[in-house]
Structure formats: C-alpha cells, structure tokens
Amino acid sequence: MDKNRYVFNYYSQKENNITKAFLNVLEHSVPKLTEKFIRTLLHFDTNTFEFKYKYQVVSGEYNLHNKEAKNFIIGISDTEEIKTIEENALSSVPDGGIFPKGKGDFNIIIESKVGKNSFLTEGQLQRHINLVRHSEDINLEFLLWDHIREFFKMFKETTTDRLTIFLIDHFENLCITNDIGTNTVDNDYWFYQFGDLEYIARQLDHTIMNEINYKVYYQNTRNNGIGYHQHYNRSKEGFAKLHVGGDVKCLILRYGSGKDDFGIKLQERVYKAYNLKDRRNKSNSIAQPNELWMHFDWIAHNQIEYRKLIELIELSYERKYKIK
DSSP states (O other): OOGGGSTTOOOSSHHHHHHHHHHHHHHHSOHHHHHHHHHHHSOOOOOOOOEEEEESOOTTSSOTTOTTSEEEEEEEESSSOEEOOOOOOSOOOOSEEEEESSSOSEEEEEEEOOSTTOOEEHHHHHHHHHTTTTOSOEEEEEEEHHHHHHHHHHHHTTOOOHHHHHHHHHHHHHHHHTTOSOSSOOHHHHHHHTGGGHHHHHHHHHIIIIISSSOOEEOSOOSSEEEEESSSSOOSOOSEEEEEETTEEEEEEEOSSTTOTHHHHHHHHHHHHHTOOOOSOHHHHHHOTTEEEEEHHHHHTTSSOHHHHHHHHHHHHHHHTTOO
C-alpha cells in the first residue's frame, strides 16, 4: 500500500508535499482532469482513460522500456532557469509519475522544484531520461507552477464534481500560503500570514484603498507585508504598511521622513488616550521615529475607535507627501 496516495499523509519537505498535493488532486478528482492535463499541457492526444499515480518513482516498478509508449520527463518549478552544475550522483529518484492502468500509450515522470531559489538541473533531468533510455519517443517538457494553477482554475469552471472543485480550491490555497507559482507574492499570500487576524488585514486594506480621501497604490516591493504608496511608480518607502513578522501583526503608519520624530510623539499621545501599551522594540523606535504602530489585536478588540484609525491613516498620507 502506498501511503502517499492518501491526502492526509505528508512529507517533511515542502517540495515533496507540493508535488504530492498536485498528484493527489489528479488522482482523487474525476479522471477527465488527468486526461485534460495530458492533452492541454503536454499536447498529447492520449487514448488512455484510466491512470495510476506514483510518488517517488523507482526504476523497475513500471514498464518504462515500452518502445511503443510516449515518454514524458516533466520538470516543474517556479522559474524557467535550468542550472548546469557539477553532480556526482549516478542515479536519482523522480518525485512522481503518472502511468496508464494496464498497457497504455504514455509514461510521465515528474521532477519538481519549489521556491524562487530552487532550480531544475540538467544532470538530474538527464538521469531521469536514462530511466526510459530504451524508448524511441522521449519528450522533455518544462512547466511552471503557474501553469498548473491556471490549468486547475480553468478546469474548475468546466466541472460540477464537488470533490474535484474542493481539491482544486485547497490546492490553490496551499500554493498561496506557501508562495508557490506566482513570480510576485500576491496580497492573498500576505493576508493568509495574519492567521486569525486575516479579517483585520483585509478590512484595513479595503479602508486604505477605498475609504480615505486620497488615491493609493500598492508598493512594488513586498517584504513582511503589504505596503501602500502615493505614486504609481512606488519603489520608495510608502506611507502605510500591513506588517507581519513573528508575533507582530500591526498597521505601521509613517509620518514624514525617517528622521522626523512626529510619528513616535503622535504614538505616545494616541497610546495614552486609549490606554495602549507600547510593544515596539526600543531600538526600532529610535531607528524609525517617524512611525506609529497599531497592533491588530487592539483593533479586533475595539481598543481604539476605527474612525480614529482612518484619521491617523489620512494624516500619515498628508504628512508623508506634504499635502497640507
């Protein structure tokens, strides 16, 4: 019994878990999903409609030397770059595979990498090709996780099967929360990082983007949260940020330049008025005196009036960009 066929079993490494989740979606959804995957992304009109799925393919387990089969070696990663590095390994075990039940017209061997700094290598792919070296039809294909995600989304729109829809939705959430597939981290990824205070992050985001009296753009750079800026070309520091790092989940508002101590003085007055305790690291307060921090749990527990927050946000915008 292959325990990895079951969706609740998991590996210790993220890379293996993402590959397993991908294969779990194919295996436990309607067979049409796998058929469509082969036809759409591999451009092969298969005559096989029943499939077997394997995690960690070992040579000899399947008829990989069938000369009549079309053999696919698929590399899946977050980047199109393939590294050429010196490797001493003589053999390797592919991350997964898709095979026909009974005699079929294809074999699919999968090697995957996860993360922007994890790359497919020529040597590893060549060792996988060696598994089917006696075949007359070997095809090396490359896919991005973006391709997988978009394919699943498109298939979801064509099916009414509830389990298939459920699995695709959960795979998409898995990719979002682990930053898989998108070359730029999207807002949903950061919203999920706020955990049980995600709804506060989304509420503040809506307020900043839609309810204050000024036009706001998302910052280009994303590090530990979502930043907000006055300009469309917004590579410099913005006026507000939804920040998540460790146990800290807060709204950071910036008043003027980094040397302006207006932020820390305003924070002292606001904290005193609402009986809030300063949690900021003191060295950070010295380094960023223009900042005011408002922790999400205070907002969640109504320890500060929301209309006051809107006033503070607008004041931050005005002082940062010298509007008034």
